[in-house]
């Protein structure tokens with residue numbers, strides 16, 4: 361029997377967040393999907409209620425509680441409420457922590473309180489038209505000019521790209537002598553030479569804005585360099601375990617929701633004088649999915665405990681990202697099939713979940729890249745049979 365582990369405070373937090381989503385977010389989702397972007401007021405509302413960033417210390421406006429389970433609750437509730445493309449986790453737990461990890465005290469004081477309030481929206485820009493999985497192929501450069509860096513290049517597929525007020529941009533800082541050396545730069549809305557391109561039209565996740573960004577001779581003051589401008593790659597690596605867990609937490613929650621929608625549907629749908637749930641095919645399909653969902657949820661909750669105690673490895677998190685995204689795609693596919701023609705209709709949530717799910721095997725590192733990382737890990741170690749690892 362699956363037993364989950366949340367504190368009393370977190371259970372109350374879940375209730376309050378669920379109510380917030382129901383009242384302040386869900387009613388507006390349809391309009392935001394049509395517009396292709398979330399109204400930035402939603403970030404402010406979440407900020408006012410303390411739902412945007414829990415982890416920053418009180419002096420920056422947060423609760424000062426780093427327990428990942430608060431974010432797990434936010435991620436899960438968004439999936440259960442079908443508000444997943446209002447993706448605040450990108451702002452609050454994916455990009456925000458870069459400020460904490462590598463920011464100076466001056467940067468924390470300058471940026472963090474506005475991020476907690478929802479006045480400043482965050483994004484991170486690594487991907488370029490010719491550099492996705494192969495980040496080392498990036499062409500953007502930031503060249504030291506003494507009192508500032510000069511940033512040139514373009515980025516694509518950037519989530520929050522239109523809404524963002526502060527973008528962490530990765531760029532090469534010594535392209536001639538050391539092409540693998542990158543730095544991270546805090547690019548602010550309104551900086552001269554920083555332009556936004558199209559809000560890209562996507563297969564799914566319609567309310568989440570995804571954009572191209574352009575940088576033409578943008579002067580980045582030294583005060584906006586994040587961390588060590590020669591160690592950007594290792595800064596990005598440090599965050600990988602938690603970033604992959606964020607993804608896996610979302611995918612398993614979405615899969616749980618897709619299962620529930622399908623189970624509800626097959627119980628209601630009548631044909632040949634009985635319910636669709638009475639057919640052995642429906643039962644076997646759903647039984648397989650139920651078993652996989654329960655197994656994977658245990659692994660995810662285990663990873664959450666590990667990240668809280670600082671022991672989650674990037675490889676274990678890659679396993680979580682890989683299998684949850686593959687399972688989600690399987691659940692939504694079987695879900696559409698069991699819905700029949702209704703499953704292809706936009707008015708049935710399973711239809712949207714199907715298109716939303718497809719990207720999960722691509723972003724945050726593709727399934728193929730996850731497999732490379734996992735296999736590299738066991739190939740690099742001396743062979744030790746499982747029985748000897750007990």
Ligand SMILES: Cc1cc2nc3c(=O)[nH]c(=O)nc-3n(C[C@H](O)[C@H](O)[C@H](O)COP(=O)(O)OP(=O)(O)OC[C@H]3O[C@@H](n4cnc5c(N)ncnc54)[C@H](O)[C@@H]3O)c2cc1C
Pocket residue numbers: 483484485486487489490491492493494516517518519520562570719722723724725726727728729732
């Ligand atoms: C909706 C959306 C939002 C995104 N948000 C952001 C964001 O906020 N910030 C950001 O920086 N990026 C973002 N991305 C970019 C995302 O991280 C990349 O799309 C992803 O890393 C894949 O890179 P690519 O698109 O260049 O594909 P490619 O890297 O070109 O991959 C193409 C195919 O090649 C395969 N492949 C790659 N390397 C290997 C290999 N070594 N061996 C075998 N096969 C391989 C891949 O698995 C894939 O199947 C977003 C993307 C999407 C779709």
